[in-house]
Amino acid sequence: MQFKVVCCKLFVSLTLIAILLACANTTRSGAVGVNRSQFLAVSASEVDRLSAISFNEQNKKAKEKNILITSGPTYDRLKLISNRLIAQTGVFRDDTRQWNWQLVLINAPILNATCAPGGKITFYTGLIEKLNLNDDEIAAIMGHEIAHALREHGRERLSQAMAQSAVVNIAMAAAGSYGSAIGAANQAAQYILVLPNSRQNESEADAIGLELAARAGYNPQAAISVWQKMNQITQGKGSPEFLSTHPSGDTRIEQLSQLMPAVEPLYFSAPKPAVNK
Template identity: 35%
Template sequence: MYIRIIIVVLLMLTLSTCATSPTGRSQLIFMPDDEVDAMGLQAFNNLKSEKPISNNRRVNQFVQCVATAITAEVGGNWEVIVFDDASLNAFALPGNKIGVHSGLVDLVDNQDQLASVIGHEVGHVLAKHSNERMSQKLGAQVGVSLIAAVAAPQTALGQTAVSLLGVGAQYGIIMPFSRLHESEADNIGVEIMAKAGFDPVESITLWRKMAQASQGGHPPEFLSTHPSHGTRIEDLQTLMPKAMELMRKAHAVGKKPDCVK
């Protein structure tokens, strides 16, 4: 039995696609994209049925405006939901699903700060980080089980499956993206927001606000598994010259988002 499992795993790894992330990093990914997308859809539907959804028209218009400008740069049809939740959190799932908590909307000062968070989360999806860590952590032999388990998030395997997608904190368990994934999503996200015409400098302001929000207590859920504030800010500052040039080019062709909080 064990020999058979080993053979299956080796065969899957041999046939797997050596993918390349948007930053040019080599990735080992063997789970089919359509199956990971199906998991993201199921997880998102679970959240919509279990968490209250905001009916604040102003908040929804603001979030939709920012998300539309961001996703226009990457293509595809994206579903965006604002959850009525005071925690500072946002996420994007395979299958083009974006969730934003109302608490995060309350924290940001402007469209650019929200764009930095949504761009970061979309960066995770574009780089297939969920698929990559599923492939790395669980192996080919449990892939099919995961796809079924995500429909039952209260089970042990279901919690693991959902956490691997990036929304594990919703079910009391977190299996965080690696710091490499987080830094890569920052890199991708700041470029996306700049290409959409948002001011990338505000991404630094946003993370400083997050750092202040985490002082004297538990860190915001969104930051609990992310790199240190100082490291993130230093990295973003390094990216600013290129990002500012991308923003100027976007403005030159008329991309000037006007999303009012």
């Protein structure tokens, strides 16, 4: 009887520890005040490893098609903006200096941009050209994508999927062949980058992205013009990739507007980029 009670107490304690370990807040709240406990049952290193495999596969395929851009004026423009944004990520968490940040530009008429876990940024030329994005607007989109990575939204979504047994082969990937690792990585990427983000995750990425851009010296008002342009170009033409993963609610622009008083002072006092197109 006594043993049973001890066992039961031990079980409850271990369960509580497991839940406490699984629930964490990945970022500091910043001026925009993002603060929510997250369910994180998959390790960050495993998510980063699978994301890196998926990122490398994407780049390998793009290189084979001769559409991978890693130099030149547009790439350099993106690199400058990304460097300024990355320099501000320490506001939200301490470990980003150790991240292996990467940036690729893919020459394709696709309206999309992503930042995979661990800081793997992908931009498509179609997004920049079709929306005729200025630097402030590129910073708004890139800041939003980087914010998803800082908040580890991909890891959170994968954790939720695994808790529901929707993903079965991720856990086996570590012991498997390179081929099975790619399969697992692609499956993980579906949850991390392809399925629509929740409204809550979107709001968090909007808020943190806005603060990153403002602190990096980019006008936060550009986040609003990006969504106005996105809405205009997509009217009657179906949803581009970016909108399929970033559901555009009527409240998004309104929420961004409400955050301006918190981020505009940061923008006004921030050093500005030398050339702002």
